[in-house]
Amino acid sequence: MSSETTTLAKEVASLVGGPKNVTWVGSCTTRLRFIVKDEDKVDLTTLNNTPGVLQAIKAGGQIQVVIGTQVDDVREAVTALPGWADLADSAPAQNAAKTRPLDAVFEFLGATFQPLIPAISGAALVQVAALLLNQFGVIQATDPTYLVLSAAGNAIFFFLPIFVAFTASKRLGANPFVGATIAAALLHPSFTGIGAAGDVTQAFGLPLFLYTYSSTMFPALLIALALAGLDRVLKRWMPQALQQVLNPTVEILLLVPLTALVFGPIGAVIGNGMGTGISWLATNAPFVFYVVVPAAWIVLVAFGIHWAVISVGLAELASGGSVIFGAGAGYQYAMMGIALGMLIKTVRDKNHSLRATSTAASLSVLIGGITEPTLYGLVLRYRRVLAIEVISAAASGVVLGLFHTTMIGFSPAPILALPLMQPTVGAALAMATAVIVAIVLIQIWGYEKPGADDTVTDESDAGRPASGGFQGVSDATAPTQPVTIYSPMAGVIRPLAETNDPVFAGGLIGDGVSIEPTSTRVVAPVDGEIVAAPDTGHAVGLRTDTGVELLIHVGIETVQLKGAPFAMLVSQGQRVHRGDPLIEFDASAITAAGCSLISPVVVTNLAKTQQVATPATGKVNENTPLFTVVPIGA
Incomplete structure (x- = not known):
């Protein structure tokens, strides 16, 4: 084993907090994986600047250190260090530190809403097509063709509680169809026909506060949480031969009334309160809101907590328009500029390895609106590029704020989303601003080299x-x-x-x-x-x-x-x-x-x-x- 491998192993072992902070160490084909007791003792910044480390991230409840194809050698060197031998191949599920509650919340929200994004994106573009056909006089708003297209574009938003209850229940291990059934009861004509939103009546001898539950999100999340808890209790006490029939019966019988009386009103109040607060901030402090949201969005994505904000944005969107998405577009525009700027710079510098990364990142964000390749492959690798991204996003936010831009539909692809931005001209100018600022600054300032060389192959040739x-x-x-x-x-x-x-x-x-x-x-x-x-x-x-x-x-x-x-x-x-x-x-x-x-x-x-x-x-x-x-x- 080479001295370089041993040195790298000692550095990595120390930077993850040493054997006393680690409950399990393993590897896959390219990464060292650590489950640690205290993530605060892990020095990710220094790890990412350590020669021989391609990337160090927190993912899947683990500290993952990307070494490349020589990971087995490094893992062998780590486990040969004093105090590490007993941690190799131990059972991670038994020794793992508990997930922090806040991390669990963010992971739950991401798993709930991410499966819905393709349908929401497709429906939003159908909405745009219907609106354009109507605006140009091709079809009238009363035409059955328009109504069919309108139904196609609005269905997922109207029935959002059903979809959210399904994915959230599935994530928590409960029957997703039962969760969706409970949510659907709030939209059934028998329930909506009881009275108008704001009315108070009686059900089961208790006050029943009526709200409009179509397009809402928080009642469905509460349904999933309650269903998961009740399901665990029933599986523990109900005879197994009766579970398939009686469990869903009991769950629907108990949770539909409980949702109508308790969870539904609580969720509606939470959703309405958050929407009101965000609208107030966007109206009364637009400069702060539209600059801070896109500039800080990269932090949310890097720490995996952006789904908490996206979930609020989707609730806004279902109610007619989202200022969060309107402001957050500045982040995507900046990442687009970073990817294109790095592509231009690496072509000029004849950096073939980084050019390949920049090309993939550019295509990803331009076509699909996927920013992670740009984030992890370019921005977080180079501190100077990170600074340029924040500056570009903030500059874009200034323009978005001047036009008080909102998003009326959802598409992850920034170019395809332009017709969904109101006013479109404001979004187009904000996009141009972010792209130009990022490209120009990268050409002027360049990018810093990380601790390791840009190419994997050259650096990893030694010691093979x-x-x-x-x-x-x-x-x-x-x-x-x-x-x-x-x-x-x-x-x-x-x-x-x-x-x-x-x-x-x-x-x-x-x-x-x-x-x-x-x-x-x-x-x-x-x-x-x-x-x-x-x-x-x-x-x-x-x-x-x-x-x-x-x-x-x-x-x-x-x-x-x-x-x-x-x-x-x-x-x-x-x-x-x-x-x-x-x-x-x-x-x-x-x-x-x-x-x-x-x-x-x-x-x-x-x-x-x-x-x-x-x-x-x-x-x-x-x-x-x-x-x-x-x-x-x-």
Whole structure:
């Protein structure tokens, strides 16, 4: 083991708080994973500036330190240090520190609302289409065609409590259909026909306060929490043979009245109060509101607490328009400018590795509005770029505030969302401001180099073993002929930047694509040697005969499943041929565990003289061309 590896291991071990602060240490194919007792004792800032560390983040209740393909060597060196041996491969679920209540709240809100975003985005664009057709006189507001389109665009907002109750109940482990049924009762004509909003009547001998529950969110969250608690009690005391019938009966019988009498009114008051407060702040202190929200949004995203704000914005949106989303657009505009500015700068500097990251980040934010690749791959790596992002977002916020911009529909893609911004001209000027400021400042100020070199391959060449495991490549030994990589599974191609993992999406492990699998096995994409076959079975590494090294990672965060849904069919050092089965997996078990099936396929050892070219699009089958590794300029 090299002295560089030992030094890195000692530094990482110290910066996570030492063995007394760690209850478990493990690794996957690229990351060291620590479960710690006190996250305040972890020095993430210094970790991210440590040579040999690509990225250090808090995710999934763990401290994840991205090392790259040499992670096994570093993990071995860490566990060889005094006090660390007993922490290796101990049971993390038993030894893990409890999740902090605030972290649990944010995680719950994210898991509740994130599945709804695609439907909300699509419905919002249908709304825009209907409004434009009406404004240009193509169809009238009373025309059945317009009414059908209006229903399509507004349905998810009107029935928002049902959808929120479903996803929230599912996240808490209760029956989501029961949760949705309870919420639907508040929208049923029998209930809404009792009286008008604001009326007070009697039900079950108690006062019944009537509110409008369509388009609300907080009553549904309270329903899910109550259902989860009651469900646990019933499962503990109800005979198992009766649970399938009696549990949902009891839950609906108890919780519908309780929601009508208690949870519904409480949730409505909370939602109305928050909406009133936000509207007051936006009206009476618009400069502060519109500047602070976009400038501070990056902090919310970095700490994973932005879903708490998004949930309030969605509630606003369901009521007609959101000032939170109107102001928060400045963050997206700034990230767009950062990605484009870094792309221009890296092309000028001929920095091929960072240019690939910048290209992926630019496409991600421009097309899909996904900012994580820009955030983790560019902004948080360079303090100067972070400062430029905050300045750009604040400048955009000034313009948004001057026009008092609001958002009347939702689309994560900033360009597609422009028609949903009112006034549109204000949003367009704010976007131009953020993009121009970011691009200009990056060209003038440049970007700082982090503690580690920009490229993974150059830095990790040192200390590699002579055989076995990932070995990397140098510019001198990189293949000069194109190397075709074939698809290891059937599925649908997704851009790597859209992978719901900042490390893969930011290109920190390497360039490539992701596949949303429609099959349940992984086959060898090339002839070569197996260089990584972890016991967890969630990933496999190969080296082609020409030296190109590949990582195939089945799903995201699937290492935590401890191999249950996987069957590893090969072993390290084994020779395989294209099409040979490598892994079999149970897709339904992976999704049931809450993990994404999106599977990155990346080249882990691209040299500065190489690039990934001609990636496939759309649907692919096993053994069809996926992408090609070629010399730059070929």
